[in-house]
Amino acid sequence: MMKLPKEFLRGSIPPLITPFRNGDIDYDAYAGLVEYQVDSGSHGILVNGTTSEPSSLTVDERNRVVDVAIEACSGRLPVVVATGSQSLAETQALTAHAEKAGADALLIVTPYYSRPPQRGLVEYYKALGSRTALPWMIYHIPGRAAVSVTLDTLQQVSTACPNFVGMKHAVDDLGFATTCLDALGADFRIFVGLEDLSYPLMAVGACGLMNAVGNLQPKKLVRMCEAVWAGDLKKARKLHYELFEINQAVFYDTNPIAIKYMMKKLGTIPENEHRLPMVPATPELEQRLDGVLERAGLSPETAKEAA
DSSP: OOOOOTTSSOEEOOBOOOOEETTEEOHHHHHHHHHHHHHHTOSOEEESOGGGOGGGSOHHHHHHHHHHHHHHHTTSSOEEEEOOOSSHHHHHHHHHHHHHHTOSEEEEEOOOSSOOOHHHHHHHHHHHHTTOOSOEEEEEOHHHHSOOOOHHHHHHHHHHOTTEEEEEEOSSOHHHHHHHHHHHOTTSEEEEOSGGGHHHHHHTTOOEEOOGGGGTOHHHHHHHHHHHHTTOHHHHHHHHHHTHHHHHHTTSSSTTHHHHHHHHHHTSSSOOOOOTTOOOOOHHHHHHHHHHHHHTTOOTTTHHHHO
């Protein structure tokens, strides 16, 4: 495993949503979201993660979003690009573009739908890892991809690919993350991908968060990470409970339906628009989310200060 600088690739790295307007990507609004994360003190941004609805984007659109993100960021934050697809060829093409565009690191989801065996995952990641010099991580999200990774698979990939440095862990399994850190070492980067596990996983050694709620409350996620690093678990736990209801609200419907509604409500994005088969929140869900925002003290006037 390559040795990364201590301060690099850790902390709160929110997976940005993709704003649409009249069916097209609103690239200006996307650049504004990058600026919002910079202003909020986030430790990086994640481009084309699950929250961005990547399966609804063409390869050209995904690549253009990467270009816009890197240009808007202008080196002020690390840019992690999610380049995974269900096709090896498509993943290779997305990865090559991200590296050429200037991405700082990659996140590659386990190939979905095909449900490959573990030996297939090993060969898949070996093929990808051999084609990039960037540090890269596996995106472990069996709830979406229908396939898990095992410790043995991670160890085989780590042995074969020196630039394999970690994993985004988006499954309710605290024990597996602990097992991985014990086996692969404290330098193995584990990012928390489920909001409910943010504090618990960081307390046992996760390096940071890649949480959709970072689109809404980025400053609180930054403070939680920094509290854990400072050894102030009491403060981190307090932030965990302050975020509890809004963390739950993210999953009142398929992500990012709730996130996009709340962002539009707060004025963070100009339109609440999705591409089929994703659809906006129902009126009943909107009412429920309005209550969540009210109890969190979030409004268009207070959102940036309370974020």
